[in-house]
Amino acid sequence: MKKFFMLTVVSLTLVLATAGTVFATEYKVGELTISDVWSRASPSVAKAGAVYMTITNNGAMMDMISGIKTSMAGKAMVHESKMVDGVMKMEHAMHVMIKPGEALTMEPGGFHVMLMKLTGELTDGTSFPLTIEFKNAGSVELTVNVKKK
Numbered sequence: 001m002k003k004f005f006m007l008t009v010v011s012l013t014l015v016l017a018t019a020g021t022v023f024a025t026e027y028k029v030g031e032l033t034i035s036d037v038w039s040r041a042s043p044s045v046a047k048a049g050a051v052y053m054t055i056t057n058n059g060a061m062m063d064m065i066s067g068i069k070t071s072m073a074g075k076a077m078v079h080e081s082k083m084v085d086g087v088m089k090m091e092h093a094m095h096v097m098i099k100p101g102e103a104l105t106m107e108p109g110g111f112h113v114m115l116m117k118l119t120g121e122l123t124d125g126t127s128f129p130l131t132i133e134f135k136n137a138g139s140v141e142l143t144v145n146v147k148k149k
């Protein structure tokens with residue numbers, strides 16, 4: 001039983017190591033570091049999509065997302081998914097703060113960049129550019145990797 005558990009741990013570590021090398025791209029803008037930028041592949045009929053990433057604030061000042069633009073969508077904004085009375089709902093997150101020394105993780109079920117009025121298909125294995133602007137750090141162009149996850 002113990003041996004089986006050990007084997008599971010070893011194989012899980014290998015999977016994580018592999019994933020790490022593929023999505024290791026990190027972006028720096030001002031005192032912020034952005035990593036794990038990805039979007040979930042969706043069927044061609046989809047009208048909307050979502051982008052996820054991790055934004056880490058290495059500085060001493062609070063920062064805030066002030067704008068998002070991408071050729072992949074007519075409109076892009078930060079949403080937060082929340083459970084309300086047992087139902088998953090999304091709402092527009094107006095002032096998303098990234099506190100000093102902290103990280104904002106955008107992941108399925110929580111914060112995400114909502115892509116509305118998609119201009120193309122979110123096909124597995126492709127990528128597209130997305131520019132994110134911060135109140136203090138300025139703006140940076142990211143490459144969003146589309147994948148099934």
Ligand SMILES: [Cu+2]
Binds near residue numbers: 050079080112113114
């Ligand atoms: Cu949303």
